[in-house]
Amino acid sequence: MAFxxxxxxxxxxRQEWESxxxxxxxxxxxxxxxxxxxxxxxxxxxxxFLDPExxxxxxxxxxxxxxxxxxxxxxxxxxxxxxxxSTCAYRLLYEGKELLIGIRWLPVMTKPFTPWVRRSxxxxxxxxxxxxxxxxxxxxxxxTVC
Numbered sequence: 001m002a003f004x005x006x007x008x009x010x011x012x013x014r015q016e017w018e019s020x021x022x023x024x025x026x027x028x029x030x031x032x033x034x035x036x037x038x039x040x041x042x043x044x045x046x047x048x049f050l051d052p053e054x055x056x057x058x059x060x061x062x063x064x065x066x067x068x069x070x071x072x073x074x075x076x077x078x079x080x081x082x083x084x085x086s087t088c089a090y091r092l093l094y095e096g097k098e099l100l101i102g103i104r105w106l107p108v109m110t111k112p113f114t115p116w117v118r119r120s121x122x123x124x125x126x127x128x129x130x131x132x133x134x135x136x137x138x139x140x141x142x143x144t145v146c
Contacts (some may be wrong), residue, residue: 009075009093020089025055027071029081040083057117 003016012020028050032041047067049058053075056076057063063070078094085091089099 004089004093004099009078009090021073022087022089023055024085024087025050026083026085026088027073028057038082042083057115 004020007016008019009017025046026042028047030043030045030047032043033039034041046052047057047070049063049066050056051058059066064072069083073090075094078090092099
């Protein structure tokens with residue numbers, strides 16, 4: 001049986017914890033929160049260390065040295081981050097849900113990445129970015145995030 005089905009998040013070791021991330025890159029996007037509704041809006045502005053080709057942080061291990069407010073995901077933070085995508089493995093497991101089977105590139109399900117997995121992830125990310133960009137374009141101008 002898969003470790004994430006048997007172990008609670010707080011008992012996972014670093015390797016198990018890190019393997020849950022699907023690398024969607026949404027953690028690295030600047031987000032805006034509507035003061036009146038609390039609704040979170042993703043912008044098309046990413047952290048300067050996010051590599052757009054790999055969707056990975058170029059300074060992952062030392063990222064907080066360069067970006068002080070960069071989130072280091074922990075179990076304690078999961079209920080405090082309303083912007084976590086509904087497909088996020090951390091969020092799904094925290095909420096007692098099963099990991100999404102359709103996300104076959106999730107590292108815990110596909111070690112090592114195969115060319116098919118890379119192409120599937122790239123296609124999915126392209127569609128996600130297009131939806132984000134379309135939403136931004138349709139909803140009008142947003143504040144500039146520095």
